[in-house]
Amino acid sequence: MDPLSEYIRGITRDNPIFGLVLGLCPTLAVTTSVENAIGMSAGTAFVLICSNIFVSALRKQIPSAVRLPIFIIIIATFVSIVKMIMQAYFPPMYAALGVFIPLIVVNCIIIGRAEAYANKNNVFYSFIDGLGISTGFLLVLMLIGGIRELLGTGQIVTFDYTLITLPINPSVTTMILPPGAFLTIGSLMAIVNYQKEKKRAKGG
Template sequence: MANKTYWSEFLRGVTKDNPVFALLLGLCPALAVTTSMENGIGMAAASMFVLMCANLIISSLKNHIPPTIRVPIFILVIATFVSIIGMVMEAYSPALHSALGVFVPLIVVNCMIIGRAEAYASKNPVSFSAVDALGIGTGFLLVLATIGSIRELFGTGEIVLFGFQLIQIPIDSSSFMIMPPGAFFTIAILMALVNYRRDKMLERGG
């Protein structure tokens, strides 16, 4: 752990190991539920809760989990917290729960969460596993909120978050942006910009 700090681990999850733009994980919810900023934030928050809880439990029990059955145990732990967040959302935010639909229970098989359990939480202390979850979750939140806000703004001409209108612009909105092709178009443009910036930074570093 000598070369690790909590801050560096957090930043790594947001930037270098960003689940969508770097690791290319969690693309299904990134494309499917981001028809609005609110949906993107809701999905990312639910995923962050599950990721944080799963990382903490798996890291705490890593020395007691038999290697041969570690993946089924990881899935059982993740499924427990997915059930909890699903019931909480259905009770306190039924509209958001309905909008996210099947993608809430599908958090169980989200490669981002299973991957962090296998690659990080099962090999690192509880404190670093918590920071890893926070960094990865924050990176996922920023991406989904960005994609959702872009699609909602150009698809409807406004951004509404939990009943409050944040932005409204006088444009001819296009339903294309809130349809599946709009999701692919938006994420492709954002990935191109991220890769361009990364290449420029590597050139300056070289």
Template sequence: MAEMTIKGEYLRGIIKDNPTFGLVLGLCPTLAVTTSVENAIGMAGATLFVLMGSNIMVSALRKHIPPITRLPMFIIIICTFVTVIDMVMEAYTPPLYKALGIFIPLIVVNCIIIGRAEAYANRNTVKFSIVDALGIGTGFLLVLVIIGAIRELLGTGMIVLFGLHVISIPINPATFMILPGGAFMTIGVLMAMVNYGRIRKLREV
């Protein structure tokens, strides 16, 4: 097995093990909160916080958690961090908290987090687990922001980020993109494009 480097592990989380296109995990929040870039950033931030906390705790405790009870332990660790971020966001960013709705408590059952705890943090040192959480978190953020940007731009004709007009295009807004159907279509098209790139790469090799 190749030597693990910090940079390599970080990039692996973004590209090869990208939570949405590589591992196909955590689709529910990916689709539900990407009606705007702002929500996408908020959701990815909350997920990154929980992922980071759970990866650190699990890898630090990995020698003390008996294998047979590891899943309930992971869930309790994850729950703790979700409760923390839930209360922090309710107190300091009420509009964002309202927009994300039930998807903040639902981070508990986001397969990305328990998947990383089981597949990575349970086997690696704290240092690499932090890098892994950062990598996967960045990958998740990128995907959410791309989907959010596409949907917000086509659905409302502009992107508004924290009160600032970032970009606007002169089109007739297609409300369809903001509706649930738009989310399914966007991710379908993106996934087909990723697959197309992969198939071409394989053919070249």
């Protein structure tokens, strides 16, 4: 195991959305804009990395019969920290993300990684794994948020910088409403499946 390939694995093969298919709720709900996507991933990344480190450091002490409740308590503690920090320093972001910041507690990605990875590996690799998975999550959320914002409003505005403006404004309002989320993730998932099939056909 070398750290770099462990890091890359979180973005490609174990990508939380397209590989493991975990944490769909925040992926669909907060990706109405790139800005929200970044805020959500930042919160999730902090909780994921901290809980991975913590669980991994305590993995010899945690009795396996009650490990899940202990994981949830650890995660809930870090989520409370994130919630208070966001409420205090980024109130507009907190208002936009709403109930999904406290709901990081029940994001399957975090407890899934605690159970599947941090519980079995040392602190350093758990940290790398958390970093890789968070990066994968960030990239997917930004991709979905970008597609929806661009088609829905005609431009991408992130933290007061206009990144891209389309020459004609398509303004398909549906894209920033709930159906747009299902359409985007369904299409992206179909493309990923198609690529996987092509690769498999080539390999054997």
